[in-house]
Amino acid sequence: MLEVSPDRIAAAARRVMARCDELARVTATPGRIERVYLSPEHARVNRLAAEWMRELGMRTRQDAAGNQIGRLDRIVGDTLDPDAPALIIGSHLDTVLDAGRFDGIVGVLMGLEIARLLRTPVGDGRFGVALPFALEVVAFSDEEGTRFGKALLGSSAVAGLWDEDWWALTDADGTSLRQAFLEFGLDPARIGEAARRPDELIGYLEAHIEQGPELDRRGEPLAVVSSIASARRFQLVVEGEARHAGGTPYDMRRDALLGASEAALAVERICRDEHHIIGTVGQLEAYPGAVNVVPGEARFSLDLRGEFDETRDHVWDELSRELDAIMGRRGLRWSSREVHSAAAVMCAPLLQDVVREGIGAADAPGGTDPAVIFSRAGHDAMSIGAITDVGMLFLRNPDGISHHPGESVSAPDVALGIRALAESVLALAADVRVR
Ligand code: HGY
Ligand code: MN
Ligand code: MN
Numbered sequence: 001m002l003e004v005s006p007d008r009i010a011a012a013a014r015r016v017m018a019r020c021d022e023l024a025r026v027t028a029t030p031g032r033i034e035r036v037y038l039s040p041e042h043a044r045v046n047r048l049a050a051e052w053m054r055e056l057g058m059r060t061r062q063d064a065a066g067n068q069i070g071r072l073d074r075i076v077g078d079t080l081d082p083d084a085p086a087l088i089i090g091s092h093l094d095t096v097l098d099a100g101r102f103d104g105i106v107g108v109l110m111g112l113e114i115a116r117l118l119r120t121p122v123g124d125g126r127f128g129v130a131l132p133f134a135l136e137v138v139a140f141s142d143e144e145g146t147r148f149g150k151a152l153l154g155s156s157a158v159a160g161l162w163d164e165d166w167w168a169l170t171d172a173d174g175t176s177l178r179q180a181f182l183e184f185g186l187d188p189a190r191i192g193e194a195a196r197r198p199d200e201l202i203g204y205l206e207a208h209i210e211q212g213p214e215l216d217r218r219g220e221p222l223a224v225v226s227s228i229a230s231a232r233r234f235q236l237v238v239e240g241e242a243r244h245a246g247g248t249p250y251d252m253r254r255d256a257l258l259g260a261s262e263a264a265l266a267v268e269r270i271c272r273d274e275h276h277i278i279g280t281v282g283q284l285e286a287y288p289g290a291v292n293v294v295p296g297e298a299r300f301s302l303d304l305r306g307e308f309d310e311t312r313d314h315v316w317d318e319l320s321r322e323l324d325a326i327m328g329r330r331g332l333r334w335s336s337r338e339v340h341s342a343a344a345v346m347c348a349p350l351l352q353d354v355v356r357e358g359i360g361a362a363d364a365p366g367g368t369d370p371a372v373i374f375s376r377a378g379h380d381a382m383s384i385g386a387i388t389d390v391g392m393l394f395l396r397n398p399d400g401i402s403h404h405p406g407e408s409v410s411a412p413d414v415a416l417g418i419r420a421l422a423e424s425v426l427a428l429a430a431d432v433r434v435r
Pocket of ligand 1: 103143144151376377378379
């Protein structure tokens with residue numbers, strides 16, 4: 001058990017909340033929170049996080065993909081072991097456009113508070129952890145995929161999943177990922193150096209707001225995550241014919257926007273019928289985009305998620321057939337490009353157990369039998385699951401609103417989360433010792 005006073009945990013939670021506010025001020029657009037991969041804002045939050053890590057006596061580095069890492073070595077006798085395998089606690093500091101201030105951020109900051117609670121002086125002014133492993137906090141650089149349309153770039157590099165084709169991805173201004181790396185001061189040729197080997201790691205824990213209403217509805221602050229949704233994202237193009245808005249009778253129109261709109265409604269209809277699949281059209285643009293021209297082209301995005309890969313793929317097949325039918329009726333052509341695909345990831349049973357134990361030890365409401373939730377949102381844990389066991393702790397997210405400035409979490413829930421996460425680390429340490 002963690003021998004720490006409630007006051008110290010409450011102070012840790014207050015610090016997390018204040019730092020969420022501080023990071024929210026690092027934005028590309030005043031009045032909104034917008035912080036994308038390889039931007040000046042990314043560099044600024046990495047510098048802040050590195051400062052906070054160093055204050056805790058952590059060794060810090062920014063890796064080859066722009067992830068910010070802090071490490072407390074394992075203490076062996078009265079020295080530090082720089083090579084001991086590590087437990088990583090992580091999440092991300094990048095945001096969607098017009099974001100809330102907690103998605104990802106709260107998990108990184110809670111990781112720092114765990115390091116603060118568990119760090120141990122070595123005797124000569126240095127700090128380590130008196131655990132059977134090292135403790136690392138990782139602030140991932142790109143989870144949302146806001147800038148290049150491809151999610152999980154930071155954690156994919158750490159998991160050794162980098163795909164050379166990604167260098168050609170471009171942002172809205174036409175800047176390629178390769179160019180953005182160079183402008184940020186990173187060397188694309190060194191991306192492989194960000195990859196971690198499974199034998200360097202004990203596991204990965206991530207705390208995150210739920211981004212849904214289940215805990216709020218249950219009146220409970222914390223949950224064990226069982227698995228993370230399988231996801232696929234597409235960019236679709238519908239081609240019709242641009243013509244005069246006044247002069248073209250309906251029977252001659254091939255309106256691409258109407259085809260795309262009908263497709264968006266089909267996404268809702270088909271996904272609603274299919275339990276556990278959620279589909280969202282979040283972007284929709286018409287071209288040439290003039291008030292007096294029938295849209296000749298429309299582009300839209302599709303985000304598909306589900307608990308199981310097979311159901312998700314089955315829904316995509318069904319949607320594709322429906323799009324053929326819609327576009328056929330309207331004399332339109334359609335095509336799609338898959339920009340993201342991630343298989344469902346199971347949280348490791350052992351790490352689900354330690355998170356459950358952590359929640360119980362934190363004495364949270366529902367603690368002895370906490371909610372177990374499948375995450376419909378994507379998380380860095382998805383890619384890290386390729387190299388080590390992952391576990392996640394969810395925090396209540398009032399009204400379930402996220403990817404929105406109204407996103408929230410309460411300081412008392414963060415305090416419970418900090419205690420639960422620290423207890424989870426101790427439970428894992430006890431298990432590793434026994435093994
Ligand atoms: O979109 C997601 O699920 C995550 O929040 N990036
Ligand atoms: Mn998000
Ligand atoms: Mn997130």
